[in-house]
Amino acid sequence: MKNTTQQVQQVPASQPAVSAGSMLTQVSSVLAFIIILILGAAWLARRFGFAPKRAGAKTLNIRASVTVGQRERVVIVDVEDARLVLGVTAQNITHLHTLPPKSPTDSEESPSPVAKADFSNMLQTLLKRPGKPQ
Known part of the structure; x- marks a missing residue:
């Protein structure tokens, strides 16, 4: 071995x-x-x-809201065929009144041409200096 x-x-x-x-x-x-x-x-x-918005979907817009109490509000809501006045509380929503639909041609109170002319006249009178001819 x-x-x-x-x-x-x-x-x-x-x-x-x-x-x-x-x-x-x-x-x-x-x-x-x-x-x-x-x-x-x-x-x-x-x-x-998650999904794109539909083109033909009905619209719902809150136009105005006023607080009436600690948890109460009055809301004007525009829907397709009417304007609704709703009372909203913490517990429920109450339909108060239905207004006619607002037409698209109605605009918010636009200033009138007369008001513009009055403003321009008032501005010119303020810019005048005493003793200086116009």
């Missing part, structure tokens, strides 16, 4: 490829990215809505 010496090589214990701190940082950064992605998607959904 041959006398051979077997040499036992000691292999040093292998170090983990990634340290615990590095792994924790990597997992937390991925989690933060996912949360930011969810928040961004929610913001976009809220900003642009």
